[in-house]
Amino acid sequence: MSELWLIKAQQYLLQNKGTVSLKKLERFTGYSERHIERTFENHIGLSPKRYNTIIRLHHFLGLMKNTTKNTTMTSLSYEAGYTDQSHLIKDFKNIIGLTPGQYLTTKNKLAVNFIELH
CATH class of the missing domain: 1.10.10.60 (Homeodomain-like)
Known part of the structure; x- marks a missing residue:
């Protein structure tokens, strides 16, 4: 399953040079902190913070x-x-x-x- 929002979240983090808080990422994606963390771990192999x-x-x-x-x-x-x-x-x-x-x-x-x- 393709996670288009994850690609956009990655681009957002890159554009902001890694200075995005998890709260800002929640607001940007519309997803909960836990959902973001799970998706990053499953698709990228890293937590969003790392x-x-x-x-x-x-x-x-x-x-x-x-x-x-x-x-x-x-x-x-x-x-x-x-x-x-x-x-x-x-x-x-x-x-x-x-x-x-x-x-x-x-x-x-x-x-x-x-x-x-x-």
Whole structure:
């Protein structure tokens, strides 16, 4: 069964670079939190929160890649939608396995940008 609303929800999360709360996703889709969570788990294999976090980190990686050396990690974390740098570092380490600083100094990057953002 095709879940058209799920495709639209994914696009919504991508367009908003992973900064959409579950409440906003409920309002956008018209479905309950539980239904959204079940559908994401069944069709994508991730919770909407984890999916959202991956999108946000992907956006952050793009910002890191296209920034000057004078830009601080704090300003990049704000630009990526984090309220502070510690939340970014926690998510980054949880998903990628390294801190952003460790990631920058790694020659063979462990995280591959796999979501194309337009």
